Amino acid sequence: MATYLVGDLQGCYDELRSLLDRVKFDPASDHLYLVGDLVARGDKSLDCLRLVKSLGAAAQTVLGNHDLHLIATALGIKKVKACDRVEGIFAAADFEALIDWLRRQPLLVYNRQRNFVMTHAGISPDWDLSCALACAAEVENVLRGDDYHELLRAMYQNYPERWNENLSGFERLRYIINVFTRMRFCYRDHRLDFACKAPPEQAPPELLPWFKLENPLYKQLNIVFGHWASLVDTPTPENIYALDTGCVWNNRLTMLRWEDKRYFVQPALKDYRWA
Template sequence: MAEYAIGDIQGCYDRLREVLARVDFSPSRDRLWVAGDLINRGPASLETLRYIESLGSSAEVVLGNHDLHLLAVALGGHQTRRKDTLEGILDAPDHERLVDWLRQQKLCVYDPGRHLLMAHAGLPHVWSVEQALANAREVEAVIADDRAKEYFTHMYGNQPERWAPGLTGMERWRVITNYFTRMRFIAEDGSLELTTKESADSAPAGFAPWFEYPRNDDVRVIFGHWASLEGNTGSDRFIGLDTGCVWGGALTMMNLDSGEKIHCDC
């Protein structure tokens, strides 16, 4: 048995199957951790979503911002955007089942044996692992139950920009979501800067990449979301797996135990 983690697939189904074939991946014995953004912008979002769903318990999935966008269109009344490639999913005869499956997925997962956490955008330094898991479970419950329509109707927004334990309702859910799915640059006090998307050395004044702040633990973090990093964080603890497949880069997968990375040019 082997366990692998893979970066943002974004509907690049052929590249997904190619990189899995390189390690002779079999769901009967192996497991795949998916770091979010399964879909959108690529040519085969429907096929990708169906395949990952078909893996059942052999897949460990966290939601990315593009996955949440699909749910916001399907459930929250939002419109697709010009570059979206979601029509195949929305028009599919099994779209309700796929949407329901996506609503059951997590915002972060944690393996205590490996002391390894996966979240689409990363783990802010203002949260311990325990706090992150508790906050994730709170929003996951909202997405999965009858509060989902309210949540997805009001999910988008950059405010509040900073976590505070006393936040309630939609403001609380939105900032938790933004940390897990949109974070790149962050201030020491936990404030998010959500407009800059360039490389790590383009941080606005007063901000830094989230993985450059010290932590009081030795957790390792797998994340995607930040293609312009090209997987380079300068630290073995923070493992960026989004290498820009949908932008013509590569799809990257990593063996969780050996650390070996397998790349498929896109």
């Protein structure tokens, strides 16, 4: 029995299948965790959704920003981005079932037995574990309810920039979504920045990667995340696992076997010229 964690798929189905075959993944005994963004710019987003859904209890994903955007486009709230290749999802006979399944996925997974938390982008520098779990549950409860459409309409903003426990309504929920699905850099006073997507060494000096800020949680727990493809080959603290290695940017898909911390990589199997 093994636990595997894999970086952003973004429609890179063939690379995922290659890794699963290489490790002889057995859904009867193994477990697969995915850091979100199952869909978007690769050419097999539909296959990625169907595969993860079909694995049932053997797989667990969290929601990424591209996953949430797909749900919003399914509702007609936003249009499909020109660089996204998700047309097949909208034409699929199981389209509604896939979207309904996707919106019921969590923002944060805490595996107490394996001692890790997993989210798409990270955890706010102002949160401890109990606060992060509670905040994730707030959004998850809305997304799984009947009135989730309004939240998706309200999530497309960059504010508030800083956590305040007195935040309420859509501003509170939006901050939570932005942290879990969009965060990369923060200012030293913990305000979020959404403009910079560069590697840390190329960032303005006033910005730091979220995991370099002072938060005891960052040293107490193993944190697994994706979202930040330009972090590829950038060292992180030993308990911080950045798994997005930019397969859809013609780099590679990365899988981590948790028990022995062994990495398995699959270079992109095609030229993803999605732009």
